Amino acid sequence: MSLFKERQYLRVHVDREPDDSLWMKCKSCGELVFKRRVRENSNVCPSCGEYFFQTSQERLESILDPGSYEPLGDRLSTDDPLSFVDSRPYHERVAEAQAKTGLDDAILVGRGAIEGRPVVIGVMDFRFIGGSMGSVVGEQICRAMESAIADRRGFILVSSSGGARIQEGLLSLLQMAKTVVVRRRLAVAGLPFVSVMTYPTSGGVQASIASLGDIVIAERGAMIGFAGRRVIEQTIAEELPAHFQTESFALEHGQIDRIVRREDLRSELALALGFFVGAR
Amino acid sequence: MTEERTLDFLEAKIEELRQLNASGGIDLSKEIERLEEKLSALRQDLYSNLTDWERVRIARHPKRPYALDYIASVFSDFYELRGDRIIGDDRALLTGLARLEGRPVALLVQQKGRTTEENKERFFGMTRPQGYRKARRTMELAERFGFPVISLIDTSGAYPGVESEELNIGGAIAENLQTMAGLRVPTVAVVIGEGGSGGALAIGLADRVLMLENAIYSVITPEGAAAILWKDKEKAREAATALQMTAPTLLERGLIDGVVAEPLGGAHKNPATTSAALKEALVRHLHELEAMPLDRLLAARYARYRGVGRYVTRAPDQP
Numbered sequence: 001m002s003l004f005k006e007r008q009y010l011r012v013h014v015d016r017e018p019d020d021s022l023w024m025k026c027k028s029c030g031e032l033v034f035k036r037r038v039r040e041n042s043n044v045c046p047s048c049g050e051y052f053f054q055t056s057q058e059r060l061e062s063i064l065d066p067g068s069y070e071p072l073g074d075r076l077s078t079d080d081p082l083s084f085v086d087s088r089p090y091h092e093r094v095a096e097a098q099a100k101t102g103l104d105d106a107i108l109v110g111r112g113a114i115e116g117r118p119v120v121i122g123v124m125d126f127r128f129i130g131g132s133m134g135s136v137v138g139e140q141i142c143r144a145m146e147s148a149i150a151d152r153r154g155f156i157l158v159s160s161s162g163g164a165r166i167q168e169g170l171l172s173l174l175q176m177a178k179t180v181v182v183r184r185r186l187a188v189a190g191l192p193f194v195s196v197m198t199y200p201t202s203g204g205v206q207a208s209i210a211s212l213g214d215i216v217i218a219e220r221g222a223m224i225g226f227a228g229r230r231v232i233e234q235t236i237a238e239e240l241p242a243h244f245q246t247e248s249f250a251l252e253h254g255q256i257d258r259i260v261r262r263e264d265l266r267s268e269l270a271l272a273l274g275f276f277v278g279a280r
Numbered sequence: 281m282t283e284e285r286t287l288d289f290l291e292a293k294i295e296e297l298r299q300l301n302a303s304g305g306i307d308l309s310k311e312i313e314r315l316e317e318k319l320s321a322l323r324q325d326l327y328s329n330l331t332d333w334e335r336v337r338i339a340r341h342p343k344r345p346y347a348l349d350y351i352a353s354v355f356s357d358f359y360e361l362r363g364d365r366i367i368g369d370d371r372a373l374l375t376g377l378a379r380l381e382g383r384p385v386a387l388l389v390q391q392k393g394r395t396t397e398e399n400k401e402r403f404f405g406m407t408r409p410q411g412y413r414k415a416r417r418t419m420e421l422a423e424r425f426g427f428p429v430i431s432l433i434d435t436s437g438a439y440p441g442v443e444s445e446e447l448n449i450g451g452a453i454a455e456n457l458q459t460m461a462g463l464r465v466p467t468v469a470v471v472i473g474e475g476g477s478g479g480a481l482a483i484g485l486a487d488r489v490l491m492l493e494n495a496i497y498s499v500i501t502p503e504g505a506a507a508i509l510w511k512d513k514e515k516a517r518e519a520a521t522a523l524q525m526t527a528p529t530l531l532e533r534g535l536i537d538g539v540v541a542e543p544l545g546g547a548h549k550n551p552a553t554t555s556a557a558l559k560e561a562l563v564r565h566l567h568e569l570e571a572m573p574l575d576r577l578l579a580a581r582y583a584r585y586r587g588v589g590r591y592v593t594r595a596p597d598q599p
Contacts, residue, residue: 074594076591076594077594078592079592086505086519087510087511136589136591139589164477166500166505167509170535171588172499173477173498175589177457177585177588178586180458180461181582184458184462202450203450204478204499206450208453208478211451211454211455212455226440226445226453226478227445231440231504240442244442244445253446253447254448
């Protein structure tokens, strides 16, 4: 028997209602719920348990001990290496994403503590061009791991990404290689890496750093896979199983260690990290 | 390309005249000379200023030499090693041992099919998890015996399918990257046709990365980018240019280490000279890598990949 109801993807509503309203409507149960209670509840509907989209800032708040977060080093931004223009210029998309999210790029990295255990953490943000990994995201993941090595802390990466950022071309693809060479150093240093896969963990991110955790945890409602659903459907011209690329699919096929509810993520991470503290 | 057909037509015409000329009768040598000049000028004109899209077309040309053609012409004693020891044997990615100028090397090569039958067997050159795991097994074998690893990359991408996902194709690619990052032997990767995204990089994290002159290497196919960013599959030409996926551009950007020259019009116009150029490049790069002490080799590999990326530092108070 499956622990959770089988379903296709969780709907992620990135565009949320303005933050000044006090109430919001759950898109799953239709209930009108008090917004502050939702935020305090890790963006889980207090009425039906459905997950709402969680920004990287909210995610950090719900995982780390209060007041423990300290952003890491420099603020980095893309310099549009290809001067890329598709239907719109890339630099416009970036500026818009920066204004919308308050982020420099699709990731936040910093130091913090989880139930008193010091960690370095990176949290990707799907709102920023699909959480895609270009030069900045790759660099920040590497700097986070290097900071973990320097301070002898465990490293946690919460992924939420569609994959490599197309607009930086081959440079984006090579971020996969970059994060992996630094991940090896973390392993050589004997420090633990817990990879948390959330909605969605796919493409070049799933095919590199996110799959290389000492422990790989999926949040309930995650989407985990390499190729997009549409691409596969076009290739094989057949319908895909309902729970295809869900967290239960990944668990069933041996791709992850555990599925965790969002509200349990903090204690789960503390528990996992506890095994490694002082191990080397 | 219709211009290409004109060239083929001219070539056939000249051959015809030559035969007529040889059979005696009228002297056609003047006529032949004139046509040959015209052909050469046309060829120069057509091929010396290729657009990015034309290079994409050449990289995918059905007559382009594939990995097994180079294995036959560049290496000797190819001894195939099959199967990932878990699930099966992928036929889009082949591995084995071979000799390069007499000395043993390990090969990881992506092979497209020429016939419908062959393409079915080879999944149109798209590698499945079985292939990546086989490659990893062969890399580890090479490391145990000190054989250099040579990858020939030619795929539009990893195979997108239900079975691929069930077998964790993303995880297989990630593990290959991790293995290649630490391999204690020299590694050289050459994109011989299409370098399609993670499916290519999975055997491409090497000490030296080369491309044939008309090969392409990209984060996504131009068609894929057109569909996602332009929402219009017809925009593949524009996408090909915007993505900067050709060998000369990537060399200029410092993302690859060398370009192997092809004859005018592409490798298929003269596979023998292409093979000779490829062999020369492989021997030269391996020679340089083997002259390096192992710790320096690994440090250089680390620095190469750690340093890749372009970004700017924002002021702390910037919005």
